[in-house]
Amino acid sequence: MRPVDLDFVRGLRAREARDASGLYAVEGVRFLIAAADAGASIERVVVCEALLGSAVGQMIVRRSRKRGVPVLKVGEQAFAGVARLTEGTGRGVVAVVRQRWRRPERIGGDDLWLAVEGARSPGNVGTLLRTCLAVGARGVFALGDVDLHDPGCVRATMGALPALELARVSHAELTALARRSGARIVGTSPSATSDFRRAAYEAPTIVAVGSERKGLSDKLARACDVLVSIPMRGTIDSLNLAVAGSLVLYEAFGQRAHQIGMGVHGRRDSQSF
Numbered sequence: 001m002r003p004v005d006l007d008f009v010r011g012l013r014a015r016e017a018r019d020a021s022g023l024y025a026v027e028g029v030r031f032l033i034a035a036a037d038a039g040a041s042i043e044r045v046v047v048c049e050a051l052l053g054s055a056v057g058q059m060i061v062r063r064s065r066k067r068g069v070p071v072l073k074v075g076e077q078a079f080a081g082v083a084r085l086t087e088g089t090g091r092g093v094v095a096v097v098r099q100r101w102r103r104p105e106r107i108g109g110d111d112l113w114l115a116v117e118g119a120r121s122p123g124n125v126g127t128l129l130r131t132c133l134a135v136g137a138r139g140v141f142a143l144g145d146v147d148l149h150d151p152g153c154v155r156a157t158m159g160a161l162p163a164l165e166l167a168r169v170s171h172a173e174l175t176a177l178a179r180r181s182g183a184r185i186v187g188t189s190p191s192a193t194s195d196f197r198r199a200a201y202e203a204p205t206i207v208a209v210g211s212e213r214k215g216l217s218d219k220l221a222r223a224c225d226v227l228v229s230i231p232m233r234g235t236i237d238s239l240n241l242a243v244a245g246s247l248v249l250y251e252a253f254g255q256r257a258h259q260i261g262m263g264v265h266g267r268r269d270s271q272s273f
Contacts, residue, residue: 012024099149110256114249116146132164142166171217189216
């Protein structure tokens, strides 16, 4: 591993640097713990001991150093040059983490995946990834130029990113994978006539969402087995992307939990809901 270079860590804010290196940065104790718990490859750590008050965070930094991970201790002024989190608890550490991309050959019989195409808001994408982990989704397919490692996206995941499987696929690859796995692609569209609550999600399912402004591309919409919409009243004609996608993911979660007799908290329950 290379020594810790503050300019390099700071440069990971740019997508070009992330794409070229295959690395991204996480900041804060919560995100460091999530990366460590998920078995992510932590490549380098920058720590400001004056700000790192968490005993757990300090322990993970020590363990990283014992495993041979380069750790650079800096003062508050130098740390401010690489940090984005300026308030609250859990500050004082920035870790450089290896991106983990997979290429699944099949979708499992119980799998739930999210496919994101063309979304521009890092906050929306990160919130959707956080929802994926909450509903037990296996992972996320990134189509087009979606950036799952943008600092704003990473922050919005609240630590969910390292625990999810990530795959960058083309439209043709996604369609072929779904067909040979017997998976359904359920796409969201405000013009669809099917209520999202009436779709079936018990089979292996890919929930597909598009960009904030244009929705699904024609290519992805044609690949979907069903297009669904979310009923609304009043003058609002669309929902925030993260809200809409999360509603569909939770509908899938609810149907699956009902099918196997589990409560909404993932516990087996004899009562339906």
